[in-house]
Amino acid sequence: MSRTRAWLFVAISLALCAAEPVLAQQDKTREQVRAELAEAVRTGDICVGEAGLKLNEIAPQRYPEKPAVAGKSRAQVRAELKDAVRTGDIQFGEVGLKLSEIDPQRYPTKPALLGKTRQQVVAELADAVRAGDLYVGDQGLKLYELYPERYLQYPQAAQAGH
Numbered sequence: 399m400s401r402t403r404a405w406l407f408v409a410i411s412l413a414l415c416a417a418e419p420v421l422a423q424q425d426k427t428r429e430q431v432r433a434e435l436a437e438a439v440r441t442g443d444i445c446v447g448e449a450g451l452k453l454n455e456i457a458p459q460r461y462p463e464k465p466a467v468a469g470k471s472r473a474q475v476r477a478e479l480k481d482a483v484r485t486g487d488i489q490f491g492e493v494g495l496k497l498s499e500i501d502p503q504r505y506p507t508k509p510a511l512l513g514k515t516r517q518q519v520v521a522e523l524a525d526a527v528r529a530g531d532l533y534v535g536d537q538g539l540k541l542y543e544l545y546p547e548r549y550l551q552y553p554q555a556a557q558a559g560h
Contacts, residue, residue: 409410426434438444442454442461470478482488486498486505498505514522524530530542530549542549 436512440461442452442457444453445451446453455462466549486496486501486507488497489495490497490500527541528539530545532541533539534541534544537548
């Protein structure tokens with residue numbers, strides 16, 4: 399494989415693994431892109447193959463270790479532990495239950511999260527059915543996408559009453 403072809407492969411691999419769309423990076427200069435590519439090659443941060451693994455995941459011994467991310471301070475960990483002991487949010491044994499689930503009367507009750515009423519949910523469902531804003535089938539399409547002649551062009555307009 400020629401050197402040019404290898405760099406082309408690396409550049410394409412890097413582009414496929416990028417978290418941001420390529421269009422959002424238009425403000426970078428050619429030199430900045432080359433510097434990023436060189437850094438990605440140096441650290442093995444380039445995807446290869448169909449599995450989507452990076453070179454530094456396939457052969458970590460060939461690349462420098464990534465710097466450790468700063469974790470929580472000792473005081474933060476102790477405060478979290480103290481709170482977990484107080485509320486019973488500590489798992490007990492291999493059962494997978496928390497102490498507050500095993501013996502609930504020993505621990506304070508957790509406040510219930512406020513949700514929607516049944517009437518609110520029914521009204522939202524009726525609006526979604528009217529607008530065709532429901533997913534159907536295995537294709538990931540909504541009703542208004544499958545049957546555009548039955549619904550207004552934009553479901554937001556249907557919900558707004560246009």
